[in-house]
Amino acid sequence: MSTKITNKEQVEAFLESYDTFLFDCDGVLWSGTHLLPHVVETIELLRSRGKRLIFVTNNSTKSRKAYTGKFAKFGITVSENEIFGSAYSSAVYLSKVLNFPKDKKVLVVGEKGIEEELESVGINYIGGTDPAYNVEATDASLASLARDESIGAVLCGLDLHLNYYKISKALLQIQDPNCHFLATNIDSTFPSAGRLLPGAGTIVGTLITSSGRTPVALGKPSDEMMNCVKEAYHLDPSKTCMVGDRLNTDMKFGEKGGLGTFMVLTGVDKEETILGTNPLVTPKFYADRLGLLYELLQNN
Amino acid sequence: MSTKITNKEQVEAFLESYDTFLFDCDGVLWSGTHLLPHVVETIELLRSRGKRLIFVTNNSTKSRKAYTGKFAKFGITVSENEIFGSAYSSAVYLSKVLNFPKDKKVLVVGEKGIEEELESVGINYIGGTDPAYNVEATDASLASLARDESIGAVLCGLDLHLNYYKISKALLQIQDPNCHFLATNIDSTFPSAGRLLPGAGTIVGTLITSSGRTPVALGKPSDEMMNCVKEAYHLDPSKTCMVGDRLNTDMKFGEKGGLGTFMVLTGVDKEETILGTNPLVTPKFYADRLGLLYELLQNN
Incomplete structure (x- = not known):
């Protein structure tokens, strides 16, 4: 009750x-x-x-630091260490729970918030907002895709710059069961200006559907x-x-x-x-x- | 046995x-x-x-006509009416089963094959390969999205030009239960050069996850x-x-x-x-x- x-x-x-x-x-x-x-x-x-x-x-699109700016805009004063976002939680999980190896990289499907939090705990990454991953899926670009053994984990969150090439690259990696598969969160939608837009779970879902694997989700x-x-x-x-x-x-x-x-x-x-x-x-x-x-x- | x-x-x-x-x-x-x-x-x-x-x-990326070319490359002669693809099957379903109204449009998430087959049965469509839908998802482009009452169905297939803007647009439409939700097919992967790449089911899955709806699938x-x-x-x-x-x-x-x-x-x-x-x-x-x-x- x-x-x-x-x-x-x-x-x-x-x-x-x-x-x-x-x-x-x-x-x-x-x-x-x-x-x-x-x-x-x-x-x-x-x-x-x-x-x-x-x-x-x-919300994994912003780091804790960037998120303090959002609070400030609303006139709420918070410090970075009062914020705990799913991007940071993912970085902590990789670092503390998985003891993610220094010589391996995380392939990021997501936005800047994830990149900044991985940097904050000293984990190497590729993908994310790198323009080299924001390419058109063509016969040639897809043919060039190959599994990269230096990638030890795929971390996927909300990605407004989602494209087929990036998803294909991530899929090839997690087809290897030794590659960790993490999701910042799996919310199916998020509210925006009175509407529900596709959430991180939608992006993560592309990899769940195509790989048949279930990620470790690091959000609420x-x-x-x-x-x-x-x-x-x-x-x-x-x-x-x-x-x-x-x-x-x-x-x-x-x-x-x-x-x-x-x-x-x-x-x-x-x-x-x-x-x-x-x-x-x-x-x-x-x-x-x-x-x-x-x-x-x-x-x- | x-x-x-x-x-x-x-x-x-x-x-x-x-x-x-x-x-x-x-x-x-x-x-x-x-x-x-x-x-x-x-x-x-x-x-x-x-x-x-x-x-x-x-395969919904090619129309029946375009697919005859693929057969010809292998030295196999077939006529257009010997081919039955999921894009055509979707067009037939819209036309014959749903009696899709002439004053409504189909929002296409997919490639040219779907567009050509819709044209072949005289159904109006938007989206697809139109460059106006291949835009970056920004605060401004997402804010401009609104439900279009002239869209009577969303038809989703393999889309190598998938982007967040297009998925958001399609989601807003199928949040209206009166809008039909169709998938050319729901294969989770397809083989390409010895690898498995994300299939139409992966793209359709973004809309299933975010809308909670199940599409009518028109493929095997x-x-x-x-x-x-x-x-x-x-x-x-x-x-x-x-x-x-x-x-x-x-x-x-x-x-x-x-x-x-x-x-x-x-x-x-x-x-x-x-x-x-x-x-x-x-x-x-x-x-x-x-x-x-x-x-x-x-x-x-």
Whole structure:
């Protein structure tokens, strides 16, 4: 049974329960290019109470550093180490879990965010935004493709510069079972200006379909991402709450990780979904919007 | 139990049983750019016995007309109406089964073969090889995307010029349940120069993943393609044999359609697959290669 937060006492009790808050961003803090009401004030409130904040995003197109710029545009001040993106989580996984060899390279199907995070942990890569991979698929260019033994992993995320040549190259690599196959995340869509556009899962799906392999996914709601977050911040799950707008990613991610869960209704899922029969996950708390935490405390 | 054809008497009995032969092409007649032995002689043999020949291909990148050129390069003479490709099958389905309205357009994600076959049945289309759709996905180009109510169907096949913009456009259209969603075929890979490259199913898969919808597939082994072939040639299934190299497409296609089945071992599947426990389909006949029909009849 979820508790809907509608009064000041409930806010106080909720804030008492946790010392760390993990935030999903889009649909919670902002919706597309539009800041949601009283988000800045709520973040300040949490900071003033000494809470630790971590912003978790499946968006792999931006590095943590670049993502601070996005927060700044909305008037929210965050530091790079308060951000945990799926590109960074992938870099951490390669570096810490796989001990990815220094003499091997990662073939990137994705954007600059992935490249920058691989650089931040000292992992070699090819592909990505390199113009040499943004070529037309012709009989000649496809004929020239050959498996490169120096590639030890394919890492795939959202790639707005997707092309057939790049996918073919990545497929040839992962046809070798010794080549790791990783996905920053597998969201099928993402919201953009009120529409749903193809997400990273769509791009990763091309490689799943053609190879028959399943990648290790490093975004929400994967256990691997949760392990990376816990490791990086030494979290106490019982004192940590996941805040998000989607049952099947954010809330599932929090629940599987043993965290508290708080869902806001400003994004994908609606109240009916929580209250319906057999919801995928039952969030511990929910509210109409994040800003309500601030608003309710203003009332006397 | 499959009959392996290894002698002259078996060839005669096999030829007696059927008056029409449906052929898969790659792996049966040729392998990539390499003509298989005694294929030309076997085709001549069948013609001299008055057999009707139909060449069925899931390759949607070429129209029937363009495909005759491919046969000619191998020294095989076929007429356009002996070829039945998945692009044509899709055009027939739109025209005959859906009675696709004259005032609506099909959005094509695919190559010239699809465009030419739609033209051949008088169906309007946009997308495809039009340079206006081969644009970079940028914030501006994606923001300009809007659902076009004049598009009544999305038809997706192998597209070597796949890009994120085109996929986003197609996704916005099929998010409307009233828009038909068709695939020329859903092969996950296709053989090219000894390697497996991403097939039409990989491209179609981007739309399946992002939309959650399942397309009507018009290639082998779909019932829709079989119905189109039967309709177009007025086939008597009991006197027709499907010849192919794959259990999961060709042989399944023939069996489901109530046709005889003949598998050759010059392509994807091997003898072990037929003889193994629980094969997907048991072909009625099989042989090491198609040319053996001719070769065995030369022996006295």
